[in-house]
Amino acid sequence: MAETPLLAVKHLKKHFPIKGGVFSKTIGYVYAVDDINFTLEKGETLGLVGESGCGKSTTGRTILRLIEPTDGAICFEGQDITTLDKSAMRALRREMQIIFQDPYASLNPRMTVGSIIGEPLEIHKIAKGSEKEERVASLLQKVGLRAEDMRKYPHEFSGGQRQRIGIARALALNPKLIVCDEPVSALDVSIQAQVINLLEDLQAEFGLSYLFIAHNLNVVEHISNRVAVMYLGQIVELASDEELYKNPQHPYTEALLSAVPIPDPTVKKKRIILEGDVPSPINPPKGCHFHTRCMYKDKICEEVEPEFKDIGGGHWVACHFRPAR
C-alpha cells in the first residue's frame, strides 16, 4: 500500500535485564520482544495472539512507550516516536490510548467515574468545568452508561460496566489508535459479547484502529481483520483472519487453532497436542524458537533462525519449510 500506515513497527526489541549478585550486575536478559515487525492501517483491527509470556502485552505497552523499547522503530503516522522527548510524547498520547485487562485494578477506587474520565481532558487542556462535564456525560452515554453515573465510584459497578468506564476514558481524547490488552478476558461470557459489540460500534463510528491483544482465539478471530501469532517474543505468522484460519502455515498456529475448544459436541476435529511447555524467554532455544515442540522439525531448525517472509497475499510466516515443504 502506498499510503503510510497508521502504525509501523520495525525490528522492535525489548530485553529486560536480570540483575543479580552483590553489585546488581546484569547477569542476563529476558527476551520479551525480540525483533518484531508489523503495520496497522487506519480503521483496521490487528489481533495479537499467543500464550502467556509470549510478549504480547509487552509489545502493546512498548508501542505506547509505557515501557521503553530496547531497539527498533515505532512509526506513528510516519513519525518515529522512539526518539521523541517527554513533552512531545505526552502530546502524542492523545492519539494513542490503552484499555487494560483487569477493570478492577485499572480504575482508581478513590476517584469518581467523572474524574477518571475527565482527567485526561484536563491534563491535555481540552475542556474543564461544565464543558468537561458535558463531554464526560456524552462519553458515558456512548459506552452504554448513564450520565448520572459520573458521580459514582468504580466499586459501584460490575465488571462489564467497569470495562465500559475504561473504554470511555480511552475515548475521551479522540484517539486514533487504541491498544486493547485482553479487554474481555476477565469478563463473563454473556458480558464479553456486550463489550466486543461496543468496541466494534465505536470503531465504526470514530474510525478507530485497534491493536487487539488476547489469548482467546475465538475472540481475536471475531474482531480482527488481520491476526499476528506470537511465540516467545517473535511473530511467527501474520495473515488475514480468514486466511490464517483456513490456511495456517506455521506449525504453532496449526496446533494453537486445533487446541481451541469449540462449543459444539458434534464437531470432531483432529487435535494436535503439543508436547511440553513454552521454553523460558531468558534463554530461548537456538534456531527456530519453536523447534523444541515442533512436530515437523529438522536439523536446520535447531541451527538457523527462520526468516519472517511474505509467502503471497500478505501472508507472513517464519518457518524453514514454508511455503514449500
Added chain:
Amino acid sequence: MEQSLLDIRGLRTQFFTDDGLARAVDGVSYSLARGETVGVVGESGCGKSVTALSILRLIPDPPGKIVDGEILFEGTNLLTLSPAEMRRIRGNDISMIFQEPMTSLNPVFTIGNQIAEAVRLHQGLSKREAMHKAIEMLTLVGIPVPERRVHEYPHQLSGGMRQRAMIAMALSCNPKVLIADEPTTALDVTIEAQILDLMRNLQHELGTAIIMITHDLGVIAEIARKVVVMYAGKIVEQAPVEQLFAEPNHPYTQGLLQSLPRVDKDAMGAKSRLQEIPGIVPSLLNLPQGCKFASRCPKVMPICEEEEPSLDQVAPQHYSACWLNH
C-alpha cells in the same frame, strides 16, 4: 435405572453476610452415574463452585451453611456424617482439583510428599511404598522424569505440570468421583488441550466419574456427557450434551450459545454481530421474585416476574425451567 453414584437433592447453601442473606445455591439437584462426566456450566456467582464445595462439606461455616438438602454418595447422606467420617471420604472416595494449582499446592512440601501424604493417610501405606506410589502417579499423568520431579517443590514446576501434579494427587487413592473446578481456566490453550486429553484418558483407564465445573462451553462440549446449566443459584437447564447444544430450551442457554464468537464459523465468511445478553447477573443478596433470568430475557412474560418456573421435562432426559414450556 441403575442407582447413581452421587445424588444431590434439593441442596440449599446460604451465606449469612453482613449485607444480608446470600442464597448461593438454592435448591439444586443433579446426579452422577459411575464413570460418567457431568459438566456444570454458568457464570461467576451462579453457585457452581459452591455446589461442589458443599458436596465435600468444605463451605466455610460461618458465614456459610448448608441449610437444606441431601447429598447421597452410594446411598449415604454425606451431610449427616461426622467430621471424622467425612475426612475418610475426602480425597479417598471423592477428590477435587482446583483452578489455581499454585495456590492449592503447599509451597513448602515437595510434590512427592504431598501425594504420599494422601495415600499414607487413606490407604495405610508405608513411607517408602507411598513414595513409590507417588512416582507411579506422576508417571501416569505424564510428567517426564518422575523420579526427579517427585523431590521438587511446586514453584519448580510450570503451570501445566502443577495441574498434572494436582490431578496425580487427586487420583492417587483411586477416587470414585473427581470434582474438577475450572481445572483449565488458568492454563494456556495448548496446555489446556493436554490436560483435557489427560483427563479423558484417565477416566477411560480408571473409570472415575467426573464433575467438570467450568464457564467455558467449549470445554463442556469437549468432555461432558450430561450438562447442567446454572444461573443465580439454580439449575435452569439440564440435558445430554448433544441435545443441549442442538436444541437449547432455556432462553439463558440459547443466549449463552449465541453470544460466543466461534473461530470455526467466523472464518468461513459468515462473520456477524454477536448476539448479546443485555443487562447483568442479579446480585445474590437481592434476587428478584419469579424467574431469576426474567430481567435479561428477550422472551419475558408477565408471569415470569411473579412466579418461579419449576424444572420440568421437555424431552427425554432434557429438563428446563421456563414458563414458555407451560
